[in-house]
Amino acid sequence: MTLTNKVALITGGNGFLGQYFVTALKNAGATVVVTDRDNAEINLDVTSKSSITDAFEQAISKYGKVDIVINNAALDPKFDANAEQNAKLFENYPEELIKQSLDVNLLGYTLVAQEAIKRMLAQGSGNIINVSSIYGVVGPDQSIYPEGTQKPVDYFITKGGVVMLTKFLATTYGNKGIRVNTLTLGGVFKGHGKDFTDKYGARTPMGRMANPEEVGGPLVFLASDNSSYMTGANLIVDGGLTAW
Numbered sequence: 001m002t003l004t005n006k007v008a009l010i011t012g013g014n015g016f017l018g019q020y021f022v023t024a025l026k027n028a029g030a031t032v033v034v035t036d037r038d039n040a041e042i043n044l045d046v047t048s049k050s051s052i053t054d055a056f057e058q059a060i061s062k063y064g065k066v067d068i069v070i071n072n073a074a075l076d077p078k079f080d081a082n083a084e085q086n087a088k089l090f091e092n093y094p095e096e097l098i099k100q101s102l103d104v105n106l107l108g109y110t111l112v113a114q115e116a117i118k119r120m121l122a123q124g125s126g127n128i129i130n131v132s133s134i135y136g137v138v139g140p141d142q143s144i145y146p147e148g149t150q151k152p153v154d155y156f157i158t159k160g161g162v163v164m165l166t167k168f169l170a171t172t173y174g175n176k177g178i179r180v181n182t183l184t185l186g187g188v189f190k191g192h193g194k195d196f197t198d199k200y201g202a203r204t205p206m207g208r209m210a211n212p213e214e215v216g217g218p219l220v221f222l223a224s225d226n227s228s229y230m231t232g233a234n235l236i237v238d239g240g241l242t243a244w
Ligand SMILES: NC(=O)c1ccc[n+]([C@@H]2O[C@H](COP(=O)([O-])OP(=O)(O)OC[C@H]3O[C@@H](n4cnc5c(N)ncnc54)[C@H](O)[C@@H]3O)[C@@H](O)[C@H]2O)c1
Pocket: 011, 012, 013, 014, 015, 016, 017, 018, 036, 037, 038, 044, 045, 046, 047, 071, 072, 073, 074, 075, 076, 104, 108, 131, 132, 133, 134, 184, 185, 186, 187, 188, 189
């Protein structure tokens, strides 16, 4: 149990991967504060500073401290040829959708980190993990998506920004007992069709998408003292996709 006596707060904890992250953290012995925009143990909307402050206050009054913060809540535009927003090509992609992603995926992570850093400076220690994607590291191969459509740009520019947020925080607070790392994930299987999984698999040295059970271990590693000399790093869990 590597996370015994640790309190971990996760954003977007009700989502697809959030639930696997929460289970892994609990299995490692952590007390987990599951937050989400709504319907969570503690509601935390990452686009609202007052909601973030309020959630941290609730967590600290309930559990005494927050040792680990996982920035996970993000808009992840899924490819769906029938959905108008995703059917649009880059040259037509609406400004409002880009702003929405910037607000949640990039400004949201930054505002949560600001609140976390304040608390962690006061307690003299802390650990922040920013969840990113291979699409924060490499551009898309649009040919794996259905013809005439594209994976939208907002995911790439925000996920790339997250990698730099990590580096900024790591170098600025490295001497204050606070570690900050990125956990970069490749595509995780969630009932995708065979056409997509075949194309995605062909682009991946391991030949397949991740299974959701495979994301928790790397998160627990970054959250625990097993990674005590790591900060500013980007742990890439992608079946080798970005090695090609
Ligand atoms: N699923 C994948 O294949 C995959 C691959 C690589 C990276 N990721 C990353 O993993 C993380 C989780 O992805 P997921 O697949 O679980 O997504 P998801 O859409 O299933 O979950 C996202 C969660 O964030 C919450 N959320 C949205 N806006 C919010 C806001 N304003 N405030 C608070 N919460 C808000 C949603 O309610 C939801 O519960 C994301 O950062 C994503 O970029 C996912």
